[in-house]
Amino acid sequence: MTAPSTAPAPPSRGGRWIQQWDPEDETFWKETGEKVAKRNLLFSVLSEHIGFSIWTMWSVLVLFMGPEYGLTPADKFLLTSMVTLVGAVVRVPYTFAVAIFGGRNWTIISAGLLLIPTVAAFAVIKPGTSFNTFLLVGLLAGIGGGNFASSMTNINAFFPLRKKGWALGLNAGGGNIGVPVIQLVALAIIGASGGPRVLLGIYIPFIVVAAVLAALFMNNIENVKNDTGAAKDAVKDGHTWIMSFLYIGTFGSFIGYSFAFGQVLTNQFGRTPLEAAYVTFIGPLLGSLIRPVGGALADKYGGAKITLYNYVGMGVATAVLIAASMQKSLGLFTVAFVVLFVLSGxxxxxxxxxxxxxxxxxxxxxxxxxxxxxxxxxxxSGASMGLIGAVGALGGVGINLAFRQSFLSYGSGTGAFVAFLAFYAACFVVTWAVYLRRSAAKGQATTASEAKPQLSYAEV
Incomplete structure (x- = not known):
């Protein structure tokens, strides 16, 4: 076997396939690997960023849809729920697409596919269009949610373990920030009395630019292959499902609240679309920006510890939201919701x-x-990431359906927040029981041998 330090250098920016890639070899990483990895990270973030914007565009399009569209609040929550559902489901095939087509090639394809829901929405969004038509076109927007899975799988292969927290956090955070960006653009358009087609028209050329830049500057890694055995092993491994559960609490909250925040403000507090748009972008923006910080803190102190304390914070913020909702305190409600966004990020x-x-x-x-x-x-880890990302995104579906039912039953989101608080408590217990309690366990030799790795991966 050829030593990693003597492996051929990656091709230049114009290259497409890297024949050998070993980021764990420090010499290789310092001389050639880091530069190539960071370049691919940059353009992966751009494509994923636009994917998130297209996926969540219906969170702002529904703000444009006044009484003349004939949609009830329950209709709008159902619409955003289904968009979130598709975004979650397509994450699984998108994960495997990287190995089939290559990271660069799939980034080009997945970016280009974003034109379909954007152009379709441009064509149908007008009063008189049926709810079923909106629902069908909204389902198409779900493909934007898949870009996250393929991007994370691709970037995971480029970086060494010691850098993954930072790299994956930056990649995901840069993608997540597509949510507040499209909300900010919508704010500007609503403020200028523009219509939803203006918003959609702005994004069409950016989609094309993202695909072209991926073609020019990204690479495929030759030895990234789909391993059906790894996929089966990941499905059978209990940690895959435990982490999926925990990711529902974090990313599921982020994406679910991103879709729902504006609707809650308009339906429960009587805010106009413009008034809602002034604040809805703040939470997703801060939550996106802080995601790399979460990864960096996990690199330093251990992911399980940061996750555990984070769920405590999410529980407290949710309890405050329940109180603010019951007291109809818009100011406290908004602040607590933004804090919850930050903690989810x-x-x-x-x-x-x-x-x-x-x-x-x-x-x-x-x-x-x-x-x-x-x-x-x-x-x-590569095999499990797509599944974990998909299941985690299903949390966004649950959040929007919970809000829908809460508004139908109680006329407010209070009931939904009570359910969320209970779920965060469950996430806290699972994190402690699986990843931290065992690290302190003493007793039989077999238990001790299991405790050591538990402590190790709690502190990576």
Missing amino acids: LGNGSTFKMIPGIFQTKALAKGLEGEAAAAYGRRL
């Missing part, structure tokens, strides 16, 4: 950073060392 970074660390630790527990352990960790 922080938790996004810490939970996703845990994934490669968990599987790396399992490799060490199996007796693997060096590159063999790193390869095992990459194999299982």
